[in-house]
Amino acid sequence: MSAENVPPLIAAQLNYLLNHFPLPVKIEQMWSGSKNYPGILDRFTLVVPYCLDFLKWDLIYDAELPMCAPDIIFGAEDETFHQFVARGGVDGEGNSKSPKNCLSDWNNKDPMRLMVLVQQLRDLYMSYQRRRVGEVDDDRLKFEISTIVSREGIEMHMSSGVEKPEEVKFSVPLLDMNLNKMVPGCPWRHQQKIYLQVVYPVGKKYVSTPSPPRLKLLSTSELKTLFSIEEVKLPSWLDGMCMAEYLPHLEESLEKQVLEAVSLIDVRRRFIEASALPFGRPIEADPVFCRRATFLAASGVFTFLVHFFISTQFPKQQPTLMLQSSQHFNSQGAPIKSPHLNEYPWSPRWEPLQMAERIFEFLVDEALSFKRYCNEAHHQH
Amino acid sequence: MDDLTLQKIAISGPTLASIIQRFSFSHGAVDGLLFGHVTHIAPSNLSDDHASSSSLSDSSSPIATITGFLCSGTTHSFYDSAGQIDPLTLRRLLGDLDQQHSLIGWFSGRRKTHIRPSFREFSVTSSLSSNTHLSFPVKNALGNTNLNPCVFLLLASPLQDQTIHTHEYRAYQFRTSTGSFEPKSIDIVNIGPAFRGHYGSFSPNSPFPILPCELRTSPMSEDQNDDTLGGMKLFSKDQRELDMCAEGFEVGRLSRLMGSEAVNYTAVLEDLYSKMLNKVESLARLAEKSSARVLEQENHNRKLRYKVARSAALE
Numbered sequence: 070m071s072a073e074n075v076p077p078l079i080a081a082q083l084n085y086l087l088n089h090f091p092l093p094v095k096i097e098q099m100w101s102g103s104k105n106y107p108g109i110l111d112r113f114t115l116v117v118p119y120c121l122d123f124l125k126w127d128l129i130y131d132a133e134l135p136m137c138a139p140d141i142i143f144g145a146e147d148e149t150f151h152q153f154v155a156r157g158g159v160d161g162e163g164n165s166k167s168p169k170n171c172l173s174d175w176n177n178k179d180p181m182r183l184m185v186l187v188q189q190l191r192d193l194y195m196s197y198q199r200r201r202v203g204e205v206d207d208d209r210l211k212f213e214i215s216t217i218v219s220r221e222g223i224e225m226h227m228s229s230g231v232e233k234p235e236e237v238k239f240s241v242p243l244l245d246m247n248l249n250k251m252v253p254g255c256p257w258r259h260q261q262k263i264y265l266q267v268v269y270p271v272g273k274k275y276v277s278t279p280s281p282p283r284l285k286l287l288s289t290s291e292l293k294t295l296f297s298i299e300e301v302k303l304p305s306w307l308d309g310m311c312m313a314e315y316l317p318h319l320e321e322s323l324e325k326q327v328l329e330a331v332s333l334i335d336v337r338r339r340f341i342e343a344s345a346l347p348f349g350r351p352i353e354a355d356p357v358f359c360r361r362a363t364f365l366a367a368s369g370v371f372t373f374l375v376h377f378f379i380s381t382q383f384p385k386q387q388p389t390l391m392l393q394s395s396q397h398f399n400s401q402g403a404p405i406k407s408p409h410l411n412e413y414p415w416s417p418r419w420e421p422l423q424m425a426e427r428i429f430e431f432l433v434d435e436a437l438s439f440k441r442y443c444n445e446a447h448h449q450h
Numbered sequence: 451m452d453d454l455t456l457q458k459i460a461i462s463g464p465t466l467a468s469i470i471q472r473f474s475f476s477h478g479a480v481d482g483l484l485f486g487h488v489t490h491i492a493p494s495n496l497s498d499d500h501a502s503s504s505s506l507s508d509s510s511s512p513i514a515t516i517t518g519f520l521c522s523g524t525t526h527s528f529y530d531s532a533g534q535i536d537p538l539t540l541r542r543l544l545g546d547l548d549q550q551h552s553l554i555g556w557f558s559g560r561r562k563t564h565i566r567p568s569f570r571e572f573s574v575t576s577s578l579s580s581n582t583h584l585s586f587p588v589k590n591a592l593g594n595t596n597l598n599p600c601v602f603l604l605l606a607s608p609l610q611d612q613t614i615h616t617h618e619y620r621a622y623q624f625r626t627s628t629g630s631f632e633p634k635s636i637d638i639v640n641i642g643p644a645f646r647g648h649y650g651s652f653s654p655n656s657p658f659p660i661l662p663c664e665l666r667t668s669p670m671s672e673d674q675n676d677d678t679l680g681g682m683k684l685f686s687k688d689q690r691e692l693d694m695c696a697e698g699f700e701v702g703r704l705s706r707l708m709g710s711e712a713v714n715y716t717a718v719l720e721d722l723y724s725k726m727l728n729k730v731e732s733l734a735r736l737a738e739k740s741s742a743r744v745l746e747q748e749n750h751n752r753k754l755r756y757k758v759a760r761s762a763a764l765e
Binding site: 132 | 525526531562566571628
């Protein structure tokens with residue numbers, strides 16, 4: 070958070086929250102509620118991830134009283150959450166850790182307080198939703214909950230609206246492995262995870278066979294550089310199946326695919342290393358995931374850069390190439406670049422060195438037409 | 451006791467306007483106490499038609515009427531950051547106000563926020579309405595019914611500045627039985643020919659003092675009365691009470707407003723009214739002067755607070 074106009078005491082609390090919260094929280098909007106200091110920001114919409122969706126909570130400070138604890142306005146659909154918080158959770162659990170205690174001995178000089186408060190409220194929200202889901206009168210749901218509730222990190226959400234049909238959403242974290250630790254030199258700040266989203270329509274009593282749940286595989290955003298979740302085919306959900314039956318198969322196949330994705334990092338690395346033989350040392354390369362590399366090349370006096378974009382499907386999918394002239398610039402002063410090149414001879418069965426050499430050969434011809442392209446574009450200006 | 455549901459919340463136009471005015475002129479967020487009464491009102495539209503049973507059950511529930519308020523000019527005036535009531539500060543704030551008026555709830559005003567009760571507002575209301583020391587009797591109730599302060603009036607202004615729509619308000623009743631807010635409609639009671647229907651449901655809250663004025667037949671008895679010591683004491687006590695609502699009107703003149711002579715004394719009555727108006731005006735002037743002093747002090751406090759916050763952040 071870089072806004073200059075946040076009172077220093079409040080800014081310290083917000084920065085601590087954004088940098089230290091175990092999940093990626095964001096501030097979506099900030100504005101001023103002050104009459105005397107209309108430029109001083111003291112209202113913030115906090116976006117907290119929950120159950121593969123977001124909770125939007127308004128944090129209300131007062132620019133007039135920056136030493137005071139903030140107040141919170143929860144989402145419009147969570148009216149009964151207040152009541153749940155007031156009763157101290159399910160069974161008055163852990164009174165010393167209640168948000169009320171946190172607020173009543175607020176210390177504006179302790180930047181950690183806000184994060185602790187948000188964490189406590191999110192934990193309470195989780196048990197609040199779990200209780201709401203538990204109250205739904207649906208036999209299948211009751212069974213599902215009883216069989217999978219012991220899984221760690223499972224989150225549920227009951228959505229009901231005037232126009233929307235009642236649904237219960239589960240977010241099931243998959244694979245009990247630390248994905249961050251599987252990548253050497255991993256730059257990810259937040260724990261990466263793959264989730265299965267399961268949405269159950271709440272059954273009408275008179276329907277004999279309940280409709281299957283809607284399934285979707287999701288992952289934390291940074292994981293996409295390693296593993297593309299869209300490529301995973303979900304096993305089909307058979308009639309009368311339950312989650313406890315479904316999940317082991319899915320996890321087994323997913324684990325294989327993740328391990329393969331990790332091993333593919335080395336395949337890409339070997340390819341980049343092999344490319345150094347025909348092209349010379351890369352000017353720039355992505356050392357962790359090996360998804361990008363840039364080499365300097367020359368055709369006669371024409372020098373240009375070759376960018377390699379390597380997908381997670383490499384070597385099945387060939388790298389996308391892009392050429393960039395070091396001598397020709399467009400009217401805005403930006404170097405002229407070629408379109409993406411994907412059409413060139415390729416076989417995933419070649420040795421890395423052969424792959425690099427075949428690309429090099431392809432570029433010998435391609436460089437001439439790129440030079441022509443640059444000259445034409447250059448002359449137009 | 452908890453399940454007494456309010457039909458609606460009534461407030462007179464000037465009272466609501468003056469709450470909004472306090473909110474809109476304050477530097478930051480404000481809170482305050484709401485006074486008034488909760489009254490069962492006999493339905494005025496009685497009909498022989500028994501089919502409309504729903505309206506019957508509706509009109510049998512009492513109406514909360516807000517007749518006055520006390521704005522603290524700031525927040526946290528009787529509760530802590532977690533919304534827990536502090537009985538001592540609440541008592542200090544109330545003074546002897548609740549001997550004349552019942553504390554029926556509180557209000558909160560905050561700029562540029564969504565018009566939904568916040569975490570703290572929920573706690574304050576819940577804590578206030580579970581406080582049995584503050585319970586007050588419901589007027590005209592069948593039997594002896596008491597109610598805790600359960601009314602919450604929320605004022606806010608829209609997130610984006612708007613030219614016409616500048617303030618929003620909503621009223622709630624807090625139900626201790628369910629532990630939740632119930633939105634209530636607000637009935638704004640105004641004076642004027644168009645609002646005649648409101649008169650029936652509105653009762654004054656600053657009644658004229660009850661003074662024992664005998665019908666005096668002869669001027670002789672008047673002299674007798676004034677001569678005795680007890681009579682003198684009674685006279686000065688009555689005069690003090692009358693001074694509370696009229697400026698410079700002698701108690702003795704009241705007796706002339708009764709009996710057969712009264713027709714001749716419309717001038718005296720008019721004089722009483724004009725002196726009552728004078729009293730109101732001089733009170734208003736006093737309030738204005740002290741408001742100016744308060745504003746001055748508030749501005750000073752604000753500057754100090756700002757300094758402290760800055761220096762605390764630098765530490």
